[in-house]
Amino acid sequence: MSESKSLSKTARVEFILHKLQSLYPNPPIPLQHKDPFTLLIAVLLSAQCTDERVNTVTPALFALADNPFDMAKVPVEKIQEIIRPCGLSPQKSKAISVLSQILVDEHQGQVPADWEALERLPGVGHKTASVVMSQAFGHPAFAVDTHIHRLAQRWGLTNGKNVVQTEKDLKRLFPQDTWNALHLQIIYYGREFCSARSCDGTVCEICRTCYPTRKKPKIVLKP
Structure with missing residues (x-):
């Protein structure tokens, strides 16, 4: 069976949003700062x-x-x-x-x-x-680092050419009012459940739910 049996992209986006919001409803900024x-x-x-x-x-x-x-x-x-x-x-x-x-x-x-x-x-x-x-400053933005780039590929949200394309794809898929929190939520999820070492696209809940028939590791392209 191939990845053709995966959830639709719309369903994947809805599931990812719901899952990340339930896990990290108020994600803190991981870098210590005061202004x-x-x-x-x-x-x-x-x-x-x-x-x-x-x-x-x-x-x-x-x-x-x-x-x-x-x-x-x-x-x-x-x-x-x-x-x-x-x-x-x-x-x-x-x-x-x-x-x-x-x-x-x-x-x-x-x-x-x-x-x-x-x-x-x-x-x-x-x-x-x-x-x-x-x-x-609270302006809508979607900062894409290498970790978000990797997860977006695993979840079938981008074709993975580069971080610029990944940013465009994610902005198109997710509502603007979710971007600022979603950037942090994906980072936290990646560290906890879907790191480069702990998940290859077949292990964590989001990967397994989005691609239930995926049997082989998802090869991701570096930015």
């Missing part, structure tokens, strides 16, 4: 690094400087020393220093609630901007 600036820095640090490790690093960093005015005055070398465990510390420390100065010079020390302005900041790509816009 848009500290969230921005934490998300920047999370590139190619786990949220858990970021959360062990940011207390010392924010004790040193938790706003753009103070951060812009900290030597890049000092920032790099603190954030080294997060990886890519030379690039990230420079980006943190420069973007802090830009926020001071161009935005009165405030993180702008503006897509274009955010994505112009060094070290801030579309995914980082999406997280900040959705979680700090």
Whole structure:
């Protein structure tokens, strides 16, 4: 039997929404922060690094400087020393220093609630901007990381070409008012039930429900 016996895409979307809402009705942001600036820095640090490790690093960093005015005055070398465990510390420390100065010079020390302005900041790509816009400012956004990209393929919601296409597909399938929470819900579900190691597309409840006749592991394409 093939995957042709799976639920329809509409049924899969409805089941996924219901299941994730029941498991994680109020998903917290996994990165520790207190305002848009500290969230921005934490998300920047999370590139190619786990949220858990970021959360062990940011207390010392924010004790040193938790706003753009103070951060812009900290030597890049000092920032790099603190954030080294997060990886890519030379690039990230420079980006943190420069973007802090830009926020001071161009935005009165405030993180702008503006897509274009955010994505112009060094070290801030579309995914980082999406997280900040959705979680700090409440704007509808669907930040797609590698984990969401993987699960969306396993659940038959995208063809998996790249994260840009995955974002478009998910936005088309799910109601806009679900995006901000759904981004976090999928991340939590992936970590708990559908990680790269614990599920291959045939193990967790969502995979088994969406594709009850799937017998072989689902091969996913990396972004």
